[in-house]
Amino acid sequence: MNRPFTLLLLTLLPLLVWSQHSERSLNAEQWTFKKTSDFNWLPATVPGTVHTDLYNNKSIPNPFYGANEKQLQWIENEDWEYQTSFIVSKEELKSQKSYLQFDGLDTYAEVYLNGNKILSANNMFRTWKIYVKKGLKLGTNHLKIIFSSAVKKGQEEAKQLPYALPGDEKVFTRKAQYHYGWDWGPRFVTAGIYKKVALHFWNSAKISKVRYHQKSLTDSLATIEFITSIESTVNGKFRLNINNTTQEIQLQQGENVVAVSYAIQNPRRWWTNGLGEAFLYSFEITLSKSNQKLDERHLDIGLRTIELVQDKDAIGKSFYFKLNGIPVFMKGANYIPPDSFLPTATDSVYKNIVKNAVDSNMNMLRVWGGGVYADDAFYDACDKNGILVWQDFMFACAMYPGDADFIENVKQEVIDNVTRLQHHPCIALWCGNNENDEGWHNWGWQKQYNYSSENQDKIWKDYQKLFHEVIPETLNRLLASNENRYWPSSPSIGWGKKESLLQGDSHYWGVWWGMEPFEIYRKKVGRFMSEYGFQGMPNLKTFMSFAKEEELNLNSDALKNHQKHTTGYQTINEYMARDYKVPTNFEDYIYVSQLLQAEGMKTAIEAHRQAKPYCMGTLYWQLNDCWPVTSWSSIDYFGRWKAVHYQVKRSFENLLISVKETNTTYSIYLTNDSLENFGGDLDFKLMDFKGNLLWESNVVAAVPANSSLVQFEIPKTYLESFDFKKAFLLISFQSKTKSTKALHYFVKPKDLPFTKPNIQLTKIDELTYEITSDVLAKNVFLSSDEYTFFNDNFFDVLPNEKIIINLTKPVKKITAKSIFDTLP
Ligand code: BMA
DSSP: OOHHHHHHHHHHHHHHHTOOOEEEEOTTSOEEEEETTOOOOEEEOSSOOHHHHHHHTTSSOOTTSTTHHHHTGGGGGSOEEEEEEEEEOHHHHHSSEEEEEESOOBSEEEEEETTEEEEEEEBTTSOEEEEOTTTOOSEEEEEEEEEEOHHHHHHHHHHHSSSOOTTGGGGGSBSOGGGEEETTEEEOOOOBOOSOEEEEEEOSEEEEEEEEEEEEEOSSEEEEEEEEEEEESSOEEEEEEETTEEEEEEEOSEEEEEEEEEEEESOOOBOOTTTSOBOOEEEEEEEEETTEEEEEEEEEEOOOOEEEEOOBOSSSBOOEEEETTEEEOEEEEEEOOSOSSGGGOOHHHHHHHHHHHHHTTOOEEEEOTTSOOOOHHHHHHHHHHTOEEEEEOSOBSSOOOOOHHHHHHHHHHHHHHHHHHTTOTTEEEEEEEESHHHHHHHSOHHHHTTOOHHHHHHHHHHHHIIIIIIHHHHHHHHSOTTOOOEEEEESSSOTTSGGGGTSSOEEOOTTTTSOOOGGGGGTOOOSSEEEOOOOBOOOHHHHHTTSOGGGOSTTSHHHHHTOOSTTHHHHHHHHHHHHSOOOSSHHHHHHHHHHHHHHHHHHHHHHHHHTTTTSOEEEESOSOOSSSOOBSOSBOTTOOBOHHHHHHHHHTSSEEEEEEEOSSEEEEEEEEOSSSOEEEEEEEEEEETTOOEEEEEEEEEEEOTTEEEEEEEEEHHHHTTSOGGGEEEEEEEEESSOEEEEEEESSOGGGSOOOOOOEEEEEEETTEEEEEESSOEEEEEEEOSSOOOBSSOSEEEOTTOOEEEEBSSOOSOOEEEOGGGGOO
16 A cells, blocks of 8 residues: 555544444335235335235225225235335445344345345334445445245244144234234234334444433432443544533443433423423433534433332222322323324324323323334323323233244344333333233133143243243343333233222223123222223214215125124114114214213213222223224224213313212212312202203312312202203302313113204304304214314203304314204
8 A cells, every 4th residue: 555545544534433323214215016926016115014005006905995905815925025226325335334224124024135135034013223334335235125924924833833822823923913903903914114214324433222210309309310322343532422411431342331320400390191291301412522423312301200009908909100209090091003004104193192192181091012012203292291101012812922032032022112112201111911811811712722731831831931021021121220110911800800800900891892881880990990991983984984875884894894893883782772762874873872982981981080099090992093993992093083082081181070879869079180179169950951940059169189089969869859851960160270060961861851952053253163052952063074173072062051162173064963863
């Protein structure tokens, strides 16, 4: 080498060595795909899935339309190939390090770079990072990914075991279990590059991960720590900045771990929706050398303590969350993935789902184990809005294998996801699985699969290994020490056993699955109700997205295919006939099915809240949908609120009046989830449907913070002389700062002798209407052909009451109907 050249190299070196880490997305490259056995390449989208790519190329019809699902099942049995070419520049090639990162591959993927295999992936929940410096070349590079049929892979694996496992081939695949079909979801076993793929180039040193640890928290001081892992190509001095503090660090070639403490004086706490601000501190963690920024990470941190308290008591064991030292009653729902085809859900979908939770006064969502660990956008939105998350690991309603490869695969999955999510203040609890324990002990699998006692032992041991050892041990290593944030299975005891109401969390399915009446909810109250639910049909417009007008009946193929519970429509009908006059017209039927669902959930939620602090949480099944369908959801696939979501909003208000009927009294409860005491007047008015006052009374009520108390018992004898069918009780509470009201009907809606209400809508301005009625109008449903959102709906209008409703968008016409209009 001659001298001038060496000199040039020497002067270039610092520039090149200390330049910043760069990330180059390959999403936007030109991707094509094909069935491996085909010759014809078609344009593909990344992130994407085979199904959506086929649909975009018009190779298949809309998978969600009609009964198309049935004719698209062939897709899951095929292998698929994706490819792209991309240019690598001289500069990029010069980087000391380069790697390719797949944020998600669904699921069995062989990845080839320039003809050389660089990865065999087998878990859609993992992140794959492959160093590729040697494999890249100047100019055009070629990337090819072959996806094998997950169904076939699962079947092959299943054959290796001498016995079948409940859950069949799906349990062998680390893939979203709902892709194989669920009782609210279609079977679309997808494949594809379903998350971001990017090339990374870096020199000298790079942050590989940051672990956050809240070391201590008092009113005057928070001490937190950022444990930063840094990969370095050299030994040398570097600088780590955390916001405006600087730390000189000495790195060794290879992996380095640097822990930096950070103190915050007079810290502001993170609170849940309804209790205070979900305050976040922003942190910028920057790695630099000689004033050149090499890499950075951004973390939003919420300061809070969260504990799961399980204390033995006279009845069993408590089960509640203490947030910042305060027992908080959890109000919320179970969340499922927002789409069968995950890449179609953009960040705004996740934000919207969380917004709907916030708008209905929730403070917790459970990320259910049969789906996927949600996208960052979901947890970011929960952090910002004070929604706590009960996070399941992704296992549901089945038994899973226990061989070394499977266990190791799960362990890596736990590491990837806990590393990604552990800093989020929203995450309250990590839970091993959904209903595997209950299934094993209560669903008769032993008999159904005719297991030998030896195989039974083996299956249960495998269960214990995964959910009592591997997952919690891996989790605890990643979380800060002494945090007890793991719960092996939801629920811990099945709903058929009385102990399920005395300790742990409980899924109560006596209503719906057990066909028991809604009233049973009042008796079956556990310590923390993490599941219970009832189906409601979605809005007519949602039906029209997948069915023709002539198919709008429960016997059409289209509608049958959009009801995944074996006896779904029958069950709805049977419950409807118990409480309502069953309408004959389809549109009315939808409406009444929604009222029915709302009534069921109201009954359950009120019973749970009345029982506070015995019961300290209520999460109904389910918040959302992954396609347009009749299901237990309160918001449908398109984000439309069913009647139940409006009801939940009312029933989850911090201050709630509710009534419990006993043999001799009507007990009036005031439940207060806020941290404020209230004192005020509690008024009772018995009225008829024309608004005549039949009886009234009032008491002074003292409502302590964070409590649920009977404020008054109305003896039934007081009201005996009135006709209960023709009357309702209006209960209102008024304090200096707070007012609320509730209505109580004494008989079922089908027994109420309605007369035709004259419902008047008066436009106050483009976005505000006043609603009145001459006689009681029950469950007034406002709708419009054009898109708008009503801030309240399905509400009762009392005679001569004025209700103000706000819209988000002006519309030309609003129609209103009430139960009266559905009477046959
Ligand atoms: C629950 C859930 C789901 C199911 C729902 C309704 O227990 O865990 O498995 O969709 O029941 O049946």
